[in-house]
Amino acid sequence: MNEALELLANPWIHGFVFGAVIVTALMSVTAYITWFERKFAARLHSRMGPTMVGPKGLLQPIADGLKMIQKEDIVPRDADRLLFNAAPAITLFFALAVAAVIPFSPGLLASNLDIGVLYALAVSGLMGFPVWVGAWASNNKYALFGGMRAVAQAISYEIPMVLSALVPVVLAGSLSIGQIVEYQIEHGWFAFWPPGPGIFAFVLFMLTALAEGNRIPFDIPEAESELVAGPTTEYTGIKFGLFASAEYIHSLLASALGAALFLGGWDGPFGIPVFWMLLKTCMLFVGVTWIRWTLLRFRSDQLMALCWVYLVPGALGLLLITGLYVHVRG
Amino acid sequence: MANYGTIFVLFLIAAMIALILWTLASVLGPKAPNPRKERPFECGNPPLGPVVRRVSVKFYIVALLFIVFDIETVFLYPWAVIFSELGWLGFWTMVTFVAILGLGLVYVWKKGALDWA
Numbered sequence: 001m002n003e004a005l006e007l008l009a010n011p012w013i014h015g016f017v018f019g020a021v022i023v024t025a026l027m028s029v030t031a032y033i034t035w036f037e038r039k040f041a042a043r044l045h046s047r048m049g050p051t052m053v054g055p056k057g058l059l060q061p062i063a064d065g066l067k068m069i070q071k072e073d074i075v076p077r078d079a080d081r082l083l084f085n086a087a088p089a090i091t092l093f094f095a096l097a098v099a100a101v102i103p104f105s106p107g108l109l110a111s112n113l114d115i116g117v118l119y120a121l122a123v124s125g126l127m128g129f130p131v132w133v134g135a136w137a138s139n140n141k142y143a144l145f146g147g148m149r150a151v152a153q154a155i156s157y158e159i160p161m162v163l164s165a166l167v168p169v170v171l172a173g174s175l176s177i178g179q180i181v182e183y184q185i186e187h188g189w190f191a192f193w194p195p196g197p198g199i200f201a202f203v204l205f206m207l208t209a210l211a212e213g214n215r216i217p218f219d220i221p222e223a224e225s226e227l228v229a230g231p232t233t234e235y236t237g238i239k240f241g242l243f244a245s246a247e248y249i250h251s252l253l254a255s256a257l258g259a260a261l262f263l264g265g266w267d268g269p270f271g272i273p274v275f276w277m278l279l280k281t282c283m284l285f286v287g288v289t290w291i292r293w294t295l296l297r298f299r300s301d302q303l304m305a306l307c308w309v310y311l312v313p314g315a316l317g318l319l320l321i322t323g324l325y326v327h328v329r330g
Numbered sequence: 331m332a333n334y335g336t337i338f339v340l341f342l343i344a345a346m347i348a349l350i351l352w353t354l355a356s357v358l359g360p361k362a363p364n365p366r367k368e369r370p371f372e373c374g375n376p377p378l379g380p381v382v383r384r385v386s387v388k389f390y391i392v393a394l395l396f397i398v399f400d401i402e403t404v405f406l407y408p409w410a411v412i413f414s415e416l417g418w419l420g421f422w423t424m425v426t427f428v429a430i431l432g433l434g435l436v437y438v439w440k441k442g443a444l445d446w447a
Contacts, residue, residue: 015336019343027347069351072360077368078381089348096344100337111336118407119337140370141381152389155396162403169410233371238355242348301446304392308444312399313435316428319406323421326414 018110022099030248031061033285040286041293064241071237079234080137087134088235088242094127095246098253103178105266105273116177117169120257121162124212127250128154131221131243135231146230149300150221154212156307161208163315167201167322168261177257181265189264194329197322202262204315209254210288211307213247217295220303255284391443402431 007013035050035057042049050057075081101116103109113119128151135147168190169175172183184190190198211218222230232243259265259280268276298306370377409416409424416423438444 011333011335012339015339016343018336019340023340023343023347069355070358070360071355072362073356074363074367076370077365078370085352089345089352092348093341093344096347097337097341100340110340111333113333113337138370139381140372141379141383142372144381148385148389152392155400156392159396159399159403162400163406166403166406166410169407170413173411173414175407175411228371228373237359238351242351304388304446305444308395308435309439313432316432319410320425320428323413323424327418327421 015110019100022110023096026096026099026249026252027245030245030252031065033248033252034064034244035061037289037292040289044290044293068238068241073239074234074236076139076234078139080139083133083137084234085239087130087137088239088246090130091127091134091246092242092249094123094130095249095253098124098250098257101177102253102256103181103260103265104277106178108274109178112178113176115175117165117175117180117261120177120253121158121165124250124253125154125158125162127246128158128212131231134235134243138231138234140234142228143231143233146221146227146233150214150231153214153218153221153303156304157208157211157218157311160204160307160311160315161212163312163319164201164204164208165257165261166319167197170319170322170326171198177260177265181260181267184264185267189262189267191262194325197318197325198262200314200318201322202258204311204318205262206254206258206284206287208311209251209258210291211303213251213254213288215247215251215288216292217298218303219297220300251288252281252285255288256281258284388446395438395443398434399431402427 038060039049039057041047050060053059053063075084098120100110101113101120103112103116131154132147132151135143135150138144168180168184171190171194172180174180174183187193191202192198214221221227222232227233232240235243256277259277263280263284264276265280266273266277268279370381372378405427406424409420413420
């Protein structure tokens, strides 16, 4: 046992073990999230959801994965083959890379970066660009429109997201996610304490996370009633699957980040810390799913106005109010 | 630096997963190309007109705005970390900075650059 722990202290072996565990866990959790989302949506619609493959449709994600792998991979005639093929893989790569700094309990994370918040936001912000690359390389006008909208939305909403994530940084005085969580364990969760800025920043963060993940009510890039499937129109089989799972992983990790930055991370009244972190992440993700199946889609102009006219000035004001609070408190 | 080493390893694993899935699909999937299948998909209609058209100038404006505000957030990050050490001077400096940017945003807004309708 001690030898194993010593081995884990080596950064390369630590990275390999945690990287492999986190990546594998994320991929399989993502597969089952699709099952959960379909069941959940079905309940909201008074339907049954998947029932045929396995008990209660539990084998459905595996069947879906097998089907996607066996499908023909069609590349449009005038597409830029290299970029078209690379885009889905790069998207998934960026989505998974965010997981490196999410702490699940003290010490249980791939890499305890001092600039964890910055790293997570930077890498998840990069995710918008391979989507645009794929859309452009498809040589399809629906894909191109979708890609333009996707990148405009991703860069617009990135600003309020980054600003709202700064509120816990100002309160805790650290960019390390682990230290932010420890500060909350000592002083109370940021979503509730201090009353005011924390809860607004939390709502703002989850709202912009919805927009960054292209989920309803912000799914304008792939508005299926007008743009077929947006940036992924020309993609078939597993390449579409890579885009779709990258999107789910993105939403899941945004929920995890929200739980760590605002809801005290692994803080809980009893039991093991990992459980509380996973529970909070799941609750936030259920919220995201619930919103998706409840609300309607915004129009493009409403979306941009919401971001630049309300969210960006709001986030700036919130940050200054938080600063004022920290100074007055001393 | 060790922390960045583990991130690098995670990068490799993430890239590997994407590559494995991609290779599996290209080995297992059927290959039956035909000209109609490879045509740009437009819901069954023959493709109409050129794909790359002129792009609305609004997108460029959003990109410009993004660069301005993204650089601003880059300035805000180091400020936020050493916030409590800077004292009131640091706070009012940042209030001035944000106020100037806010004025810029109001100007852009009144000019109608944020009006997408």
